[in-house]
Amino acid sequence: MKRRLLLSSLSSSVLMLSLSAVAAEKIDFESRYQRPSSDSDEGGLWGYMDREEDKVKKSPFLIRDAQFKDYLSAIACKLGEAHCPDIRVYPLMVPLFNANMAPNGMMQIWSGLMLRVDNEAQLAAVLGHEIGHYLARHSLQRLRDAKSRSGLGFVTGLFGAVGAIASLGLAAGGFAYSREHETAADEIGISLMSKAGFDPNESAAVWENLQLETKASTEGESSGFQQLFSTHPLPKDRQDNLKRIALLSPGNIKNEELWQNKVAPYLRIWLKDEIKRNKFDSTIALLNRLTQREKNKSEYLFSRGEAFRLRNKGEDFQLAINDYKAAVLWGNEPAEAHKGLGLIYKAKGEKDLAKASLLTYQAMEPNASDSLLIKSYIEELES
Ligand SMILES: [Zn+2]
Incomplete structure (x- = not known):
């Protein structure tokens, strides 16, 4: 069953604005994705991701706290709606700003992202964007584009298990999503967070906060969110588009206090990991912001x-x-x-x-x- 879910809950003015932004491109997706047959190219992709997921399950970086994981899963679920049963959330102790969702339903949320977001709405903005790539099957399209050149190499760049972070950083740049895919994921993300009741204006706040760190990092200092920026480039017009759509979308939940209570037990270790990156200029810029809490x-x-x-x-x-x-x-x-x-x-x-x-x-x-x-x-x- 196909349905036009993403923009249906928004006002007609938002609908028109969104459609013009994506050149009236229709974004249809299935109500649930079934496991593809293993001899199809998509089946191969799922199989590859299943093996990556096994590595993540055994990773020493995995945060093995069922309550915390359930809390994050509930946020992802609200965003994913009917796709909720297919989303499996893995919080990982990696001090880089990143989250991703693989075609088989594995969603990684890295601690560098959780340290930086101020509230649930900001987390929802990033997760909604990633779910957007999943719903619109962007990775499958990327696979088809990349197949002749690099096989599954790009998959490691986009969703690779942690432990290969160094190579991941190198691989990711060459395998970014296209500009069209980014714009589409932005719009699905805002729509999902708005429908879940979150304040969509927090989406732009995430990027503005990150830019404080980008500006502060000295030449040659790669920043903690390089990973995300290299796979999800965010030019100025994309950011303006996000802001415009957000202004017209309903939703006011931020849950700032709740979020900060939930992450409190992890703060000390996440901050230690942040310091260990040895990128002090951007870390100080980050902490100039966080010390205001x-x-x-x-x-x-x-x-x-x-x-x-x-x-x-x-x-x-x-x-x-x-x-x-x-x-x-x-x-x-x-x-x-x-x-x-x-x-x-x-x-x-x-x-x-x-x-x-x-x-x-x-x-x-x-x-x-x-x-x-x-x-x-x-x-x-x-x-
Ligand atoms: Zn993206």
């Missing part, structure tokens, strides 16, 4: 302090000290805020301050993996 403020302040301390350019040590102290003042700071202070004071030769901070760290985390090293520092400072 009220909830878990000390985690963000501490992390920005870490980024300043490790970048160590110009006034960075002083900026790090300011952030660590602000995290302590705010309360519930990670013990490592005191370690960071201790290391900077030690480097500056301020022995008493260094010793006091390291002792506080030691008292808060007596069994830390670096406890012997910290003990030796304290002894060194006493001598």
Whole structure:
């Protein structure tokens, strides 16, 4: 059964606008996708994705928290409507801004994306776009285009299992979706999020926030969302189109507090992974934004302090000290805020301050993996 689902719930003015934006192209899709026969080219694609999905299930990066996974699945389900039973969500600990949905129904949501979105509506904007590619069968069309050249190589670029991230980044650029597919996925995405009640204006907010990081990253520094941008290029007119359609689409749910409560247990580890990327300019730009949040403020302040301390350019040590102290003042700071202070004071030769901070760290985390090293520092400072 074919149906014209995507624009049916929108007002007629939106319908006309959307149709003009996609040059009156009709986007029809099945109410559910059945598994194709294994000797068809689509069947081959599904089989390949099934094997990738097995790797994801065993991946050490998979977040194995059934409640959290169910929570994310419920959001994807609201967007996917009748396709809900076919969507299988996998949250993964990868500090890059990315989500994707493979033709067999496997949906990956990476932690770098979850760290960056402010609310459920922003997550829904990205997932709706990915579901849009799925509904419109863009990957199958890409497969047919790419078959003579590269076989399944592009599939790894678009949906590859984590663990091959390095090669993924390289592969992805050459296998981006076409401009037409991006525009179509944008419009399906906005329609889906609007129908699910989410505020469609949050879609443009996602991209605006990401651009703060792009602008801050220095030459040669690849940013955390390079992955998404390379597979989903977002030129200015596409962004303007998103904004225009959003303004005319209903929906006001953001669920900001709920979202931030759900991700709170993961923040510390996601922020650690973000710092480990060693892309401090874009990380600091990200944290300039996140430190404005009220909830878990000390985690963000501490992390920005870490980024300043490790970048160590110009006034960075002083900026790090300011952030660590602000995290302590705010309360519930990670013990490592005191370690960071201790290391900077030690480097500056301020022995008493260094010793006091390291002792506080030691008292808060007596069994830390670096406890012997910290003990030796304290002894060194006493001598
Ligand atoms: Zn896309």
